Amino acid sequence: MAEKTTLAVDALGGDDAPAVVLEGTAEALKEDPDLAIVLCGPREVVEPFAASHERCTAQVTTEEIAMGEHPANAVRTKKDSSIVVGCRLVKEGQAQGFFSAGSTGACLAAATLVMGRAKGVARPTLLTVLPSPVAPVVMCDVGANADCKPEYLVQFAQMASVYAREVVGIAEPKVGLLNIGSEEAKGSAFAQECHKLLSARVPEFAGNCEGGDILEARFDVVVTDGFTGNVCLKTIEGTASVLFKAVKGALVSSPVAKLGALAVKGGLTELKGRLSAETYGGAPLLGVKGACIIGHGSSSPTAVKNGIHTTAKIARGRVPELIAQAVVR
Amino acid sequence: MAEKTTLAVDALGGDDAPAVVLEGTAEALKEDPDLAIVLCGPREVVEPFAASHERCTAQVTTEEIAMGEHPANAVRTKKDSSIVVGCRLVKEGQAQGFFSAGSTGACLAAATLVMGRAKGVARPTLLTVLPSPVAPVVMCDVGANADCKPEYLVQFAQMASVYAREVVGIAEPKVGLLNIGSEEAKGSAFAQECHKLLSARVPEFAGNCEGGDILEARFDVVVTDGFTGNVCLKTIEGTASVLFKAVKGALVSSPVAKLGALAVKGGLTELKGRLSAETYGGAPLLGVKGACIIGHGSSSPTAVKNGIHTTAKIARGRVPELIAQAVVR
Secondary structure, X not given: OOOOEEEEEEOOOXXXXXXXXXXXXXXXXXXXXXXXXXXXXXXXXXXXXXXXOOOEEEEEOXXXXXXXXXXXXXXXXXXXXXXXXXXXXXXXXXXOEEEEOXXXXXXXXXXXXXXXXXXXXXXOEEEEEEOOOOOOEEEEOOOOOOOOOHHHHHHHHHHHHHHHXXXXXXXXXXXXXXXXXXXXXXOOHHHHHHHHHHHHHOOOEEEEEOHHHOOOOOOOEEEOOHHHHHHHXXXXXXXXXXXXXXXHHHHOOOHHHHHHHHHHHHHHHHHHHHOOHXXXXXXXXXXXXXXXXXXXXXXXXXXXXXXXXXXXXXXXXXXXXXXXXXXXX | OOOOEXXXXXXXXOOOOOHHHHHHHHHHHHHOOOEXXXXXXXXXXXXXXXXXXXXXXXXXXXXXXXXXXXHHHHHHHOOOEHHHHHHXXXXXXXXXXXXXXXXXXXHHHHHHHHHOXXXXXXXXXXXXXXXXXXXXXXXXXXXXXXXXXXXXXXXXXXXXXXXXXXXXXXXXXXXXXXXXXXXXXXXXXHHHHHHHHHHHHOOOEEEEEOHHHOOOOOOOEEEOXXXXXXXXXXXXXXXHHHHHHHHHHHHOOOHHHHHHHHHHHHXXXXXXXXXXXXXXXXXXXXXXXXXXXXXOOOOOHHHHHHHHHHHHHHHHOOHHHHHHHHHHO
């Protein structure tokens, strides 16, 4: 029998918590017989759920970190919140990973402060896998570090390459630096310095990646500072959302088109599904001592389920340990 | 009779120059009887065209700036290139504006060095009008200044607000700062400082704009540094291109869908046309002494035509003068 993988799950995270989280957790448990969950949250939520689901235990917590709170302050003062307790379970070895769809800032702060940074990691990084129709694209940092030093991007490249190989299954990831031209000398002073360091220290580095190259999957991994990465990620999501709405509008613009729209609806729905961020269930935080995925606040049950599956995959692949080796090589 | 507006046009700019430029120029002259063009380029190109078109004069130039050349060096050494000569015609008052689909860097350098910066302008800025299906959105800087000081963004906001009012026709433009959260304290140290300055000095400033807000047209004007703006613009274009391809793929995925696709084709083509960057014909450079639009290297004749029309609109609206007033107010 395979060894069980135990994950801590934040029952309170997300706009429609706890209902959405419970539904996703139940699905994940059903699909993965080697998975065990420690569900963190208020007694009235976690105890009945644990009682009625195999391989689930309840971890009662008494505090809650709301979306608007100052992350570091909240983590320091609310020691019995579901986010802090979930991270502590990982720190203490009672769980191998943590999933939450709660406040990104609070999860970042708790994972960094409570689980702790992996040795040699200057800044943990938030990563996303873009579901491009061409091929999946790993991008980081997407918001953990608004202000970066060029050295951080070297580590982001090292950490994201491990993730691309071990979790996304890209055998030889090509790393690109997000920049405003393909030539070496292009870009801000910061980007030029990053280019130099990446060339010297990251064998996977393959050059500059322009905005238009991202979804074309010209690179498997795109590294950037957390400000540009976050703007870029939200721009991609926003552009896709506006365009899908416009396509839908164009499809019902005339009676003939309306008839045609019925015929193409299946294909479009399938495409929208493939392009959905739900596939990966959230953004992994790399560079901390444990598997950690932060789901979108508006996560659906499917997104929660997939987020839990991916957290388990990170834990089973010993990705945090491989990352710690990669940054000191 | 209305007064003629004279524009200098670079016959050599663009991937398919001079053919595409000549076709667009001929169309523009036909559509606008108050327009006169000074066509800059090699004798064998500009003289036959000028001879066969009303209101067009030839300005023979003997040098050419290629796409890969170092912009500032090329502008300094190739004084008789079509780009430098076109800008000099504006400087000398023989033309009110300049249009080129040539090297963006060379056009930026020539316009700044030869026409000169408007008094009080720290850095001229490259602007774009995003053809969002919701409403047009003005964004700047999109690549002229990879490294910015927060003070520059104050001027970008002032200049772009004038452009939004006078050229795009938005009576009361709302300005947003591209950032990674809606709250005031969000973002990089740079973004936070920009937020402070914009709040204090730009009455049109309405808060932070996230990546997902851009195409939703939550703001009429989006200001950012030229690195983030360029990445963002190319990301929007790339996302739209990849998605349209994927939608097309989905539409022919089954025989029934194929039939439906025929019926919806008209609507989609119309939508793609509306979302095309061709509509505005290029990126205006604001903060120099004269109207100046830099077209895309891959401009079509329609894009060249529209770029010339917009350059004329900028000149007629005395936008460069209004901008000079706005930055010193």
